[in-house]
Amino acid sequence: MNLAVARKPLRADAARNVDKIITAARECFRDFGPDVPLQTIAATAGVGPATLFRNFADKEELVLAALNRQLRLSVDPVIDDALADMDAAGGLLRVIEAIMAAASDNANLLGAVAGRRELLTGITGSLIDSIGVLLGRGQGQGTLRADISMTDMFRLLAMLIGVVDTMEPGSDAWRRPVALIEDAIRTERPHRPLPAQVPLPASQLQGPQVTGQPLRGSRLS
Incomplete structure (x- = not known):
């Protein structure tokens, strides 16, 4: 059973904490990337780490809930x-x-x-x-x-x-x-027409530049 989806009914205060944690998770992942520590999420939500872990066993469960x-x-x-x-x-x-x-x-x-x-x-x-x-x-x-x-x-x-x-x-x-x-x-x-081509991020470009056009000398050029 996926605990991020199937959860027991919560008390009102516990439900508010879960809501704050999920909201903070989206904010923190957006601002700091996928490796953000759970402690940072708890602090952003204004709850203690124990409260976070009482509701979400690990990062995967929190991510799935979000x-x-x-x-x-x-x-x-x-x-x-x-x-x-x-x-x-x-x-x-x-x-x-x-x-x-x-x-x-x-x-x-x-x-x-x-x-x-x-x-x-x-x-x-x-x-x-x-x-x-x-x-x-x-x-x-x-x-x-x-x-x-x-x-x-x-x-x-x-x-x-x-x-x-x-x-x-x-x-x-x-x-x-x-x-x-x-x-x-x-x-x-x-x-x-197809929507406009959006270039790959610079971090994705390694080796021959990817431009959306066939490379010269390739069998596609």
Whole structure:
């Protein structure tokens, strides 16, 4: 059972402490990066370390609680609207965009569970179910490719989440890859230009410069 999601009902004062800790965690991860000490988070929340550890056994559990809150706040309303929309394909793409915006805004939280992102399954179960519903509807409407499976969608989402590791936190560089995925899953490619190319962060550039253009002398040039 994922303790970051399934928690026993808390007293009002304990619930306020949990809220303060999660809010402080988002602030500290944003400002100091994924390696911020839990003691710094406790101090920012105005609680003692013992209070933090009484509610969260370790950093992973706190990170998952913070990510879960952000998904519920920023993605769940988009899912509700998408499920009520007659255009299933359009709804599905809006959900994917909401997921990517949340991932970008919380890049340092994701970085704190890098290498163990299977942990995210516990907070994305209902989201994946909704994507399955939208995929099936879109295929029935003829707007999404009939040969795409939920396994494909799961892997495509995992690929897109990986894009966050190649961009600055808070950037909208994910929009171009999402547009490419849309071109791949729709039965008809949308008539629109791709979003602008966003360069890789300087820290990502090693060896030959990556510019978005084929390298001279390569088989692609």
